[in-house]
Every structure is written in C-alpha cells, then in structure tokens.
Amino acid sequence: MQxxxxxxxxxxxxxxxxxxxxxxxxxxxxxxxxxxHGFIPPVWRxxxxxLEKHRELLVMGGNRSGKTEWAAKEVIKTMxxxxxxxxxxxxxxxxxxxxxxxxxxxxxxxxxxxNARKGQVTNITYSVKGGFTEAxxxxxxxxxxxxxxxAQDPSTIEGGEIDACWCDExxxxxxxxxxxxxxxxxxxxxxxxxxxxQGWSPTVAEYLNGAKNLVEVDAELLPIWKEKSKLAxxxxxxxGAVKATLAGDILxxxxxxxxxxxxEQVPIEQINPKxxxxxxxxxxxxxxxxxxxxxxxxxxxxxxxxxxxxYGVPTKAIAGRFPLFNPKVHVIRHSEIPxxxxxxxxxxxxxxxxxxxxxxxxxxxxxxxxxxxxxQTEYIEGVGYAGEWALPDGKRMDGRPGPAMQDFGxxxxxxxxxxxxxxxxxxxxxxWMDSRYGHSKTLGKEAPTTLIDEMASLDMFFTATPGxxxxxxxxxxxxxxxxxxxxxxxxxxxxxLYISENCKNTIYALQTYTGADGKKAPTKDPIDVLRYIxxxxxxxxxxxxxxxxxxxxx
Numbered sequence: 001m002q003x004x005x006x007x008x009x010x011x012x013x014x015x016x017x018x019x020x021x022x023x024x025x026x027x028x029x030x031x032x033x034x035x036x037h038g039f040i041p042p043v044w045r046x047x048x049x050x051l052e053k054h055r056e057l058l059v060m061g062g063n064r065s066g067k068t069e070w071a072a073k074e075v076i077k078t079m080x081x082x083x084x085x086x087x088x089x090x091x092x093x094x095x096x097x098x099x100x101x102x103x104x105x106x107x108x109x110x111x112x113x114x115n116a117r118k119g120q121v122t123n124i125t126y127s128v129k130g131g132f133t134e135a136x137x138x139x140x141x142x143x144x145x146x147x148x149x150x151a152q153d154p155s156t157i158e159g160g161e162i163d164a165c166w167c168d169e170x171x172x173x174x175x176x177x178x179x180x181x182x183x184x185x186x187x188x189x190x191x192x193x194x195x196x197x198q199g200w201s202p203t204v205a206e207y208l209n210g211a212k213n214l215v216e217v218d219a220e221l222l223p224i225w226k227e228k229s230k231l232a233x234x235x236x237x238x239x240g241a242v243k244a245t246l247a248g249d250i251l252x253x254x255x256x257x258x259x260x261x262x263x264e265q266v267p268i269e270q271i272n273p274k275x276x277x278x279x280x281x282x283x284x285x286x287x288x289x290x291x292x293x294x295x296x297x298x299x300x301x302x303x304x305x306x307x308x309x310x311y312g313v314p315t316k317a318i319a320g321r322f323p324l325f326n327p328k329v330h331v332i333r334h335s336e337i338p339x340x341x342x343x344x345x346x347x348x349x350x351x352x353x354x355x356x357x358x359x360x361x362x363x364x365x366x367x368x369x370x371x372x373x374x375x376q377t378e379y380i381e382g383v384g385y386a387g388e389w390a391l392p393d394g395k396r397m398d399g400r401p402g403p404a405m406q407d408f409g410x411x412x413x414x415x416x417x418x419x420x421x422x423x424x425x426x427x428x429x430x431x432w433m434d435s436r437y438g439h440s441k442t443l444g445k446e447a448p449t450t451l452i453d454e455m456a457s458l459d460m461f462f463t464a465t466p467g468x469x470x471x472x473x474x475x476x477x478x479x480x481x482x483x484x485x486x487x488x489x490x491x492x493x494x495x496x497l498y499i500s501e502n503c504k505n506t507i508y509a510l511q512t513y514t515g516a517d518g519k520k521a522p523t524k525d526p527i528d529v530l531r532y533i534x535x536x537x538x539x540x541x542x543x544x545x546x547x548x549x550x551x552x553x554x
Contacts, residue, residue, distance in 0.1 A: 035076055035108045043285045044070045046269070048077075050277045055183075056190040058207045058278045060312035064289040065281035067193040067312075071166045072104030074191060078164045079143035080110065085163040086186075087145045088179075092169055097147045098131035101168055105145065106132075116140050150175060157182065164189045173202045173392050196314035200512060202399070204314055206392040207278055209508050210376070211270040218263035220284065221298055221306050224488055226261045261488075264328075266311045280312045303485045321474050321527075324481050325510045329489055334500045337370045338362040341541045344419070344431040346462065347529050348438065348451060352405045354415060355389065355525040357506065358423075359533055361540040366496055367480065367533060372503040372526070373422060374404040380418070383408055389505035390512075390522035397514045398521030404505065405522055412451075416460050429541060432532055435464035465532040470515070473531030480534050481510075497534070506530070 030038035047070055051057045061067035079085050089105065091097035106114075106126050116122045122140045125133040135147040148157065150172055157178055163186045165179050171192060183190055196204060270278040283289050298306050304323075307313040315326070340362035348354045358371040374386035388402035410418065438452040452462050480497035487493045499506055509526035517524075 061281035
C-alpha cells in the first residue's frame with residue numbers, strides 16, 4: 001500500500017498523522033492475519049461467487065496472477081466455516097506441494113489455529129523445509145486438510161467423501177473425473193487452477209470445448225495496428241496524430257505509420273455447455289504482481305506467449321498439430337457463411353457413424369466448412385442430439401470416442417435420406433468420399449462392388465479423394481490456416497480455411513489433435529475430412545460459365 005502524498009497535503013498535519021497511523025494498522029493486521037484482513041481483488045470475489053453457485057470452477061491464470069493465493073484462502077475459508085470438513089489439495093508432485101501449495105495454506109491459516117496446541121483433535125505442525133507433517137493437518141474444529149499429488153497411485157483417491165478439493169496445475173482428467181464423484185455426497189466444491197504454459201491439456205479441453213465468452217476486456221499488451229502513410233494520416237487528423245505521437249501510440253517505420261486502432265479482446269469469464277464456469281485471472285488484476293515489470297518483459301514477445309503469460313489464455317494443444325488455429329480468427333458466425341460453390345465430403349467407416357462435412361468455396365479463394373454430421377447442434381430424426389464425436393481423456397491425448405461415434409445403425413439408403421434431409425434442396429456441386437474405404441471391394445449380390453458404386457446405384461455419386469499421406473495432408477491444413485498473427489487480419493493477411501461456429505466437433509479436433517494416439521484416435525476423423533478438402537482440386541466454380549475463379553484449391 002503506497003502513501004498518497006497528495007492526500008496527506010490536503011488533510012493537514014493532524015489528519016495526515018491519523019491517516020498514516022490507520023495505514024500502518026491495516027498493514028499490521030494483514031501481516032498477522034491475512035485470512036481476515038487485507039485487500040481482496042474483485043476477481044477473487046467473483047471466483048468465490050462462482051464456486052459457491054456452481055460448486056466447480058476452473059481458474060486460468062497468467063504468471064503471478066494470484067490464482068494460487070485465492071485458492072489457498074478459499075481452502076481455509078471452507079475449513080473454518082464447516083467444522084469437520086475434509087479437504088484435499090493436489091499438486092503435480094510432493095516436492096511441488098511443499099514448495100508451492102502448502103506455504104500458501106499456512107499463510108492464510110487463522111492465528112489461533114497456528115498457535116493451537118496439539119491435542120486429541122488438533123494436530124498442526126508446519127515447517128518451511130518440510131511443509132505439514134505427514135502432508136496433513138487437523139484444525140481445532142476437526143476440519144482436515146490432506147495434501148496429495150498426481151504422481152501417487154490413482155487408487156488412493158478412490159473411496160472417501162470430501163467437502164472441497166483444490167487441484168493445482170496439470171490435473172489429469174481421469175483424476176478430475178474421480179474427484180467429482182468423491183464430492184457428490186457432501187455437495188462439495190472443486191477448484192482447479194492452471195497456467196496454460198504448455199497449451200491445452202485434456203483437462204483444459206474438457207472445460208473449454210464449446211465454452212461461451214460471458215465477459216471480455218481489451219488486452220493492453222495486444223494492440224491492433226493499422227499501417228498508414230504519413231500523408232494519409234496527416235490529412236485524416238493532423239491534431240490527433242500529434243497527440244497520438246506524444247502518447248507513444250504511433251510507431252514510425254520509414255514512410256509509414258503503424259497506428260493503434262484498438263486492442264484484442266481476451267476473456268474474463270466463460271461458461272461451457274455442461275454449465276461449468278471458467279474464470280481468467282489476468283496478471284494485471286493482481287495489485288502485488290508487478291504489472292509494469294511484466295509489461296516490459298513481454299513487450300517484444302509473441303502473441304501466444306503474451307496470451308498465456310499475462311492473461312492465462314491457452315493458444316494451442318500440448319504438442320498440437322495445428323498451432324496457428326485460433327477460434328477468434330478461424331471460426332465464423334454461421335450467419336456469415338458466404339455464397340459460393342458447395343461440396344460434400346464423407347469419411348465412412350464400419351462400426352461407427354460416417355463423419356461428414358460440407359464446404360463452400362467463395363470467389364475470394366476462401367474455404368468455409370459450414371456443416372458437419374453428426375452435429376452437436378442439430379436434431380437427427382430417430383436419434384436425437386448426437387452429442388460430441390470425441391471427448392477429452394485423461395490418458396489419451398487425442399481423446400476417447402464420444403456418443404456421436406456410436407453406430408446409429410444406418411444403412412446406405414438411410415444415409416442418403418439423411419444427407420438430403422440436412423441439405424434441404426441446396427445445390428451440391430460435387431461429393432467426395434475417402435478413396436481407401438470408398439474403393440474397397442465388398443461382396444455384392446452378383447459380383448464384388450465398392451461403397452462408391454453402391455451409393456451410385458442409389459443415385460448419389462461420389463468422387464474418390466486423393467490418397468496422400470497423413471503428414472502431407474496435415475501440412476496442407478496448416479497452410480490453409482496460415483496467417484501472420486502479429487499483423488491485423490485483413491484482405492492481405494488472412495487464412496484460406498474457416499469453420500462455422502456450428503461445427504463444434506471439427507473445432508475441437510483442430511484444437512486438440514496431436515496424432516499421438518494413432519489411426520483410431522476419434523479426433524483424427526474430422527482432421528481426415530479436412531485433409532481431403534485441402535488435398536483435392538475443389539474450387540469456386542462460376543455457375544454460368546463453369547470456369548474456375550480465385551485461388552481456392554490446395
């Protein structure tokens with residue numbers, strides 16, 4: 001708490017003395033009992049409100065954003081207010097628990113607990129070197145806190161009922177799912193805190209898949225620049241240019257100005273389709289974090305590092321294959337789908353449903369994926385809402401099969417009927433099917449036949465997709481997603497591949513697919529269809545002359 005000398009001058013000697021005395025008293029109270037005294041940042045209050053209402057919360061934080069301090073205080077608050085409560089605190093390893101988590105718990109422990117004598121109930125012994133004895137303590141009101149880590153045998157968390165749990169950093173998804181069941185009987189609370197330095201983990205993906213932004217703010221460290229000539233800028237607003245120059249908002253580069261026209265939006269609060277909230281602790285929101293130093297450290301860093309370190313926003317999957325994919329750039333509103341030449345793409349398989357995409361190639365050379373099937377947002381007659389194609393998994397980087405993969409039992413005629421139903425009469429220029437499966441010979445009634453032949457007999461005609469390698473196809477997808485994230489997205493700097501907001505399974509696959517789980521990974525199916533699109537010679541076709549326009553082929 002810094003002294004405001006302007007206030008001291010206004011108050012005068014006597015009142016100024018009382019002001020300083022009060023200030024010293026507040027500092028002393030916070031030092032001796034931070035659990036009851038001290039400044040509480042607004043974002044901490046909001047986090048506590050969300051945890052109380054939803055009983056589960058993911059806090060994504062930048063470096064030194066205060067998320068660990070909030071969670072530690074929340075643990076003590078739960079124990080203090082509920083005698084006999086059982087709380088578990090998780091960290092990556094036992095040493096990390098001692099170094100990073102346990103000191104925060106000790107800091108916020110009420111003085112009367114710290115000084116309480118050991119007895120039949122109370123047992124609190126702490127040292128800086130070793131943390132809490134036996135990684136556990138019992139408060140005078142019989143509330144118990146146990147420190148665990150993800151390196152322990154997972155079977156140790158089976159059984160038992162708990163009132164609250166704090167999972168700090170990289171909690172495996174299977175551990176998280178087990179803990180949810182441990183909290184059910186006591187209607188307990190679950191707080192997860194995480195700094196996404198390495199990107200999306202399966203756990204983060206489980207929270208952020210389909211999450212909707214509720215509150216966004218300008219990112220001070222991510223200005224949006226626009227380049228203008230000196231002459232144009234002077235004519236537009238000479239006075240404004242002088243003011244901007246004095247404020248440091250214009251960067252001279254030869255005969256050009258780079259002018260800040262705004263700032264990127266970053267989330268503060270989100271909610272996912274399962275009703276689980278996500279709150280972002282920006283480093284700037286922590287008054288003790290040294291924000292001015294952080295700004296200097298990050299001023300020349302990449303956009304991705306700034307998003308992660310200052311705002312707690314993950315930008316890619318851990319070891320993800322599509323590092324440039326950015327939902328703010330590549331995902332567009334369904335209402336903004338342009339007119340153009342439409343194509344239909346199919347990845348058939350046995351034992352699971354076909355995965356299908358529809359694209360439109362526009363005159364500007366862009367490719368927009370505007371429909372997927374099965375869809376999370378559209379009703380299927382006789383099936384209902386299919387749900388997710390792939391779900392996050394604690395052990396498999398590329399997820400596990402979701403309900404939409406489970407075979408609906410459709411025959412070829414039913415697939416044709418379903419395709420025509422969702423298209424609702426829209427003109428499809430060409431249909432493409434995976435060549436490996438579509439050309440595989442099967443025994444027909446009279447002679448061997450193929451799936452492409454069988455569909456042709458039903459008057460639905462498909463072209464076989466190129467048979468290029470997976471790595472080559474992934475490279476082509478990355479090429480289509482490519483743009484310069486350091487510059488504004490405009491006609492000269494934009495990707496060629498976009499995804500409708502309704503295609504949630506495809507978006508999830510782009511965010512999480514790593515290729516680590518081989519050919520049977522469920523997130524591979526949407527990626528395979530995108531490969532077909534990017535490797536094909538599909539393009540915008542002028543309906544009048546059947547002549548190709550633009551650079552829409554890959």
